[in-house]
Every structure is written in C-alpha cells, then in structure tokens.
Amino acid sequence: MDDQTRMLAGLAGLGGLSQGDVGDQDSVRKQLGQPQQDIGDILQQIMAITDESLDEAQARKHALNCHRMKPALFSVLCEIKEKTVLSIRGIQDEDPPDPQIMRLDNMLLAEGVSGPEKGGGSAAAAAAAAAAGGSPGADGGIEHSDYRAKLAQIRQIYHSELEKYEQACSEFTNHVMNLLREQSRTRPISPKEIERMVAIIHRKFSSIQMQLKQSTCEAVMILRSRFLDARRKRRNFNKQATEVLNEYFYSHLSNPYPSEEAKEELAKKCAITVSQVSNWFGNKRIRYKKNIGKFQEEANLYAVKTAVDAASVSAQASQANSPATPNSGGYPAPCYTPDGRL
DNA sequence: CTAGATGATTCTGC
C-alpha cells in the first residue's frame, strides 16, 4: 500500500468509514460526499502553491488551514511522518568530533592563530627566532617582528573569514528554522527534526570552515618553513671567536673533545651557544681529519701562538701546565719546530 | 658569478 492510498485510507477512517469500504479513491470521494472538494483536489492545490504568487499562496494557505479536512490530513501526515522518521532514525546518529578538524584546531592553537591574541603568536615567533639559531644581533629582531607581522596578518584574515562564515551560518540557520516553523503549521515537523536540520546545516558550514582552517594551516606552514629556513641564514663567527676556538682545538689536538665545562667556557668567551661550540668542534674535527695538509699552516700558527703564551705563563709560574699539546695519539699533529718554523 | 669556506642539520652507528 503506497503512502497516498494509506493517507486516503486514514482520512476515510477518520470520516467514519470501515477499512473494507476503502477500495479506491472514487469510493472515498463518494463516501465523503464532497465531489468538488476531493482529496486529489486538495493535493493538487498544495502542489500548485509553488507556482502562485506570494499573495495568492498566502491566501490559498490560509484557505487550506481553515479547511475542515485539514486536521484530518494533518494527522495522516503525522502518521506517515512517524513511520519515515523511525526509519531515518539510527542513520543519523551523533557523530564524534572530526579528528581532522581537531587536528587543524590544535595546530592553529599551537601556532597562535586561533588562540588568545598575545600568547601563542609571539611564543611561536619566539620559538622560530630561537630556532633561527643563537645569532645575536639586529637580524634576529627583524626576523622576529617580520614573522609576527605575517602571522598577525594570517590571524586577522582567518578571524574575519571565520566570523563571516559564522554569521552566514547563523543567518541561514535562522532562516531555515523560521521556514520550518512556518511549514510546521501545514505539515508535521517535530522540534527534533528542526534540531537535526540545524545540525545538518552546521555540519555543512563546518566543512566549509575546515577548508578555511586547512588553508590557514597551509599558510602558517609556508610562513614557518620560510622562517625556519632562515635558521640556515647563518653568520660566520667573528674573528676573535674563531681564534679562541682554533686555539683550543690545536692546543688539544691529541684529544680535541672539550668537556661540557670547557664548551661552556668557550661559548662564553666567543659569545655563542654551547651547541654552536659542539657544532664547530664537530665540523673542525672532521674537516681537519679529512685534509690535514690543508690545515697544517693554521695548525702551526696556533701551535706557535700557544707556545708563546705558554712561555709567558711559565715565566711567571714555571710549574704551570702548558696549553701546548703533548700530542700523544689522537689527531695527527702538525709538523713544526719549537721556534715556530716549519 | 663562482669556488671554497663555514655553520647547521640530518643520518647512521655505537
């Protein structure tokens, strides 16, 4: 039995007919005794509403609302609705928060785009600046503020777009809700259905929002990578720092592995970080080993230097340890004479 | 502009 027949049967039932009498629409019409206002006509009128002007439609709607058959039709619709809603239920279960959107939210929060205005942004910028390496000076500051400015720009665009979406979403939701409330006078619409419709709309808008979040994340990543690449924008250590490091290296050539304390001391002397000292020694060891010949001259130079220093120190305290390398094992020593000549 | 130098990063083995 299709819906329309069921509806007619329902109406017939309401009109005091027995089920057995409901054979076809004609018999219903006959039994109702209203040939000029039969159900088919009413349905026809409902269908035609969409083709009419607003005023006509309003008038027609009013006429339908006042029609004596309206409550009966309404209850039949309710009955049909009940069935369909039952079949729909279960499909539309509450879905858990989208992990994708959660990931994007977390990232935007961490990058200081969606979080509180001051905290995250500058923190992220500071992190980027810190990652840029302990290169002290004006450049770090410029990069820092530049990064912050760019991030603020992204943040602003993100928020204005988000606001637009939210506004559009709430406007659209209101509009749909009003429409549904209005329609609920002519067809059965439960508050739950309205709720579900609102949820559907929100889902649609949140998928749009996800696109916004995604593109914002991409923008942040591009910005970030640009600034993280800047960490490779290195500065050579100044001459004095290189000298201090070389002095230590060549005077400890047998074991050019400064202890943690020695590294700290060197870092302080050279105004660089301990990890930079480690990098420097790492690079130096490998490059020295690879091409001892090339470093020979430099090695001799520093050997003389340390020898001279040692001499002046030993003049004051003859028992003091000479910084000159005894060179027992470890890296090959440069060949030099005690007076500094090759 | 280019080659070499140099600081930083990444990968691998211990």
Next chain:
DNA sequence: GCAGAATCATCTAG
C-alpha cells in the same frame, strides 16, 4: 646521547 660523516644553505673572497 655522542661522534663521525654527508649534506645543505649561506657567506665571502676573488
């Protein structure tokens, strides 16, 4: 976690 090695990206002298 550290050191060695390879590699990257930039700096710098010519």
